[in-house]
Amino acid sequence: MKWLQTVQQQFLQHKYAINAKQLGDNAELAWSNLGYWNDATSFYPEACRQLADQLAQAVHLTSKDRLLDLGCGQGASLVHWQQQYHVQNIEAVELQSSCVIQIQKLLPELPAIHQQSFLNLKQVQFQTGFDVVLCIDAAYHSNLNLFLDSAGSVLNSKGRLGFHYLMWSEKWLDLNSFQKKKYQWLLKAADVNLNHLMTELVLKQTLQSYEFAEIEIRDLSKGVLQGFANYFHTLQQLSPQTTDLDAFKIRMTAKLCRKLYAEGVVKYVQISAKK
Secondary structure (H helix, E strand, C coil): CHHHHHHCCCCCCCCCCCCCHHCCCCCCCCCCCCCCCCCCCCCCCCHHHHHHHHHHHHHCCCCCCCCCEEECCHHHHHHHHHHHHCCCCCCECCCCHHHHHHHHHHHCCCCEEECCCCCCCCCCCCCCCCCEEEECHHHHHHHHHHHHHHHHHHEEEEEEEEEEEEEEEEHHHCCCHHHHHHHHHHHCCCCCCCHHCHHHHHHHHHHHCCCCCCEEECCCCHHHHHHHHHHHHHHHHHHCCCCHHHHHHHHHHHHHHHHHHHCCEEEEEEEEECC
């Protein structure tokens, strides 16, 4: 358990920042998610785009949609929506001030980017509601009820929501108290509250309680968790290991992803729904 305690102490201090260059993305507006990996995926930016595409396709994103990107990080997704989906009406929400400043500098044509938690969207004065709200690889750090209440408040009638979350598999019910405690530490190290996770049935019921319909939950565990862990293993073989805090965070993230996928108790899922 010593490595878990070390992760908890060091990882949480930098829970939102990621050094994309160490993962292979040197762009000024870089990606910052785990990526979706398949046998043909070789590069980190490619995997990140694929994870974004999975989500965009699930909500049927079109060029005519008014889009809100939650937790947009360093801004790569904003460029992706513009270039690949030709979406012009985009706003974004990001908590990290350094990312907001960089995006404002490099994407001056963006209608608006708001420095705010995506759990506090009711405090942002949006001019109108949104047709689509997307949150790539970030919502599982928060309470699902708070997230749905916030995101639902800015959606138009029949608006679509897409996000990633963590979910208990059936194996969770068979764990003893010690094993569940172990998962509490594992998830806490990654800034995930064990009490926020649900089974698939409860997850659907929670979405329905916020008046969401056409709910689709897709298991991406292999492509995301195993994929990122395998990619990091390849990186280690190709280049010398660094020992700074950024590298430590990436290494521990990969170790956690491998463990979660191997044990199969926690699933990484993509959720799409319509208001």
